[in-house]
Amino acid sequence: MHWVHETVSDGVVERQFELQGGSRPVPGLLWVPAEAVGPRPLLLLGHGASGTKREGYLVALARRMVRRHGFAAAAIDGPVHGDRRSDLGSNPVLTFLEFSQAWTTDPAMTDAMVADWRSTIDELEKLDEVGSGPVGYWGLSMGTILGLPLVAAEPRIAAAVLGLMGMTGPTRERIAADAPRVRCPVLFLLQWDDELFARDSSIELFGALGSSDKRLHAQPGRHGEVPSEEFEASDRFLTRHLTD
Amino acid sequence: MHWVHETVSDGVVERQFELQGGSRPVPGLLWVPAEAVGPRPLLLLGHGASGTKREGYLVALARRMVRRHGFAAAAIDGPVHGDRRSDLGSNPVLTFLEFSQAWTTDPAMTDAMVADWRSTIDELEKLDEVGSGPVGYWGLSMGTILGLPLVAAEPRIAAAVLGLMGMTGPTRERIAADAPRVRCPVLFLLQWDDELFARDSSIELFGALGSSDKRLHAQPGRHGEVPSEEFEASDRFLTRHLTD
Numbered sequence: 229m230h231w232v233h234e235t236v237s238d239g240v241v242e243r244q245f246e247l248q249g250g251s252r253p254v255p256g257l258l259w260v261p262a263e264a265v266g267p268r269p270l271l272l273l274g275h276g277a278s279g280t281k282r283e284g285y286l287v288a289l290a291r292r293m294v295r296r297h298g299f300a301a302a303a304i305d306g307p308v309h310g311d312r313r314s315d316l317g318s319n320p321v322l323t324f325l326e327f328s329q330a331w332t333t334d335p336a337m338t339d340a341m342v343a344d345w346r347s348t349i350d351e352l353e354k355l356d357e358v359g360s361g362p363v364g365y366w367g368l369s370m371g372t373i374l375g376l377p378l379v380a381a382e383p384r385i386a387a388a389v390l391g392l393m394g395m396t397g398p399t400r401e402r403i404a405a406d407a408p409r410v411r412c413p414v415l416f417l418l419q420w421d422d423e424l425f426a427r428d429s430s431i432e433l434f435g436a437l438g439s440s441d442k443r444l445h446a447q448p449g450r451h452g453e454v455p456s457e458e459f460e461a462s463d464r465f466l467t468r469h470l471t472d
Numbered sequence: 473m474h475w476v477h478e479t480v481s482d483g484v485v486e487r488q489f490e491l492q493g494g495s496r497p498v499p500g501l502l503w504v505p506a507e508a509v510g511p512r513p514l515l516l517l518g519h520g521a522s523g524t525k526r527e528g529y530l531v532a533l534a535r536r537m538v539r540r541h542g543f544a545a546a547a548i549d550g551p552v553h554g555d556r557r558s559d560l561g562s563n564p565v566l567t568f569l570e571f572s573q574a575w576t577t578d579p580a581m582t583d584a585m586v587a588d589w590r591s592t593i594d595e596l597e598k599l600d601e602v603g604s605g606p607v608g609y610w611g612l613s614m615g616t617i618l619g620l621p622l623v624a625a626e627p628r629i630a631a632a633v634l635g636l637m638g639m640t641g642p643t644r645e646r647i648a649a650d651a652p653r654v655r656c657p658v659l660f661l662l663q664w665d666d667e668l669f670a671r672d673s674s675i676e677l678f679g680a681l682g683s684s685d686k687r688l689h690a691q692p693g694r695h696g697e698v699p700s701e702e703f704e705a706s707d708r709f710l711t712r713h714l715t716d
Contacts, residue, residue, distance in 0.1 A: 418688075434690070443690065444662075444664075444689070444691075446678070447686070448684060448685075
């Protein structure tokens, strides 16, 4: 674990890291309460396609969970995203194009990202201020394409917020195989007017999740228009399932 | 308005009434905070088929909103239900049978219930401790079959919780005509394994609601298994939309 940079504001420490020693370097961010001591819930945040680990909605949710509930939170760049690119993610359209190509042609992409996340958990758990507390996952769209297989594979994840994605796309078979293996409580978000994922395919994916404790929240709006109400719902859901 | 009976417990006054002067007597219950003075939000509660205005889940929600938020709440018996029957609703199976027959053969049933609710609002608004504050509606299953037309027709209703019902049944055309006329914020509840209303027809009904501010919450379980989480969501939704 190489710590690149640290800032502190409003009681939240943000530490940029590069995880090394796995199959490839993993660029990430960790947020913890200032002067945190001892174990706490860890929330993993997966960004959407064309974004980075510094997306505004991820940083806002991370800081919210740290400030309000004393969580730790971490985000890593997706494949072909952010600091994994020579342009550092400054060209979202090119990033989106290259992700959609990798999604279509690189069957190892999902496994590599799952491995990156698992290495990230392994390393962060070694920190005194994170420890081996319960782990949650929050990721929509690409954050579900790559995060649902993680949640299916990783027993340390005790609750997940997924959505903005359906039983469709190049990795449809992988998703169909992994969905029933998701057993933890899930909040699944659906945008009623999603222009990228057909409503029926999203409803099908929710139905296929193996969790007995799951809920679907659907609201009007396009893919990128998740209302603040669902960030509040995410907060409540994760807090309920990851704290005593 | 004829007041039949009054009880007080845990700071909540429950008053049984029979509304007279409309086209037929309307038996109901009003809950208000003990020693309430001045206007407050009024929540109308529509029970499901075979039940009565005294269903446990209705009384619990009414008392919750009164105690926590100072609301007034009211429930009236549905057509062929409760105190409208000579058996006072003591035979749920016979009540259910007679309701399903009335739903099929009596096209005036919906209009009569809408009129009953509107008379109830008219009368309750005259009380100092209710007044002309914002009105909300909560009703699932039969509470939506008969309540959705009320919400569509009644501009005083500023927020509604509906669900456990689909674009189906003998009054399908009426529901299809009224759904786009619902314009207030709506929380719509769907039980994923509903044995009475097909999932697709419920999703279709949610889609047809005219409200721009609406959300669908779906959870595993059969028709009668709405989890406590959705009563909490109802509380938050109604409080958000009916209080300043």
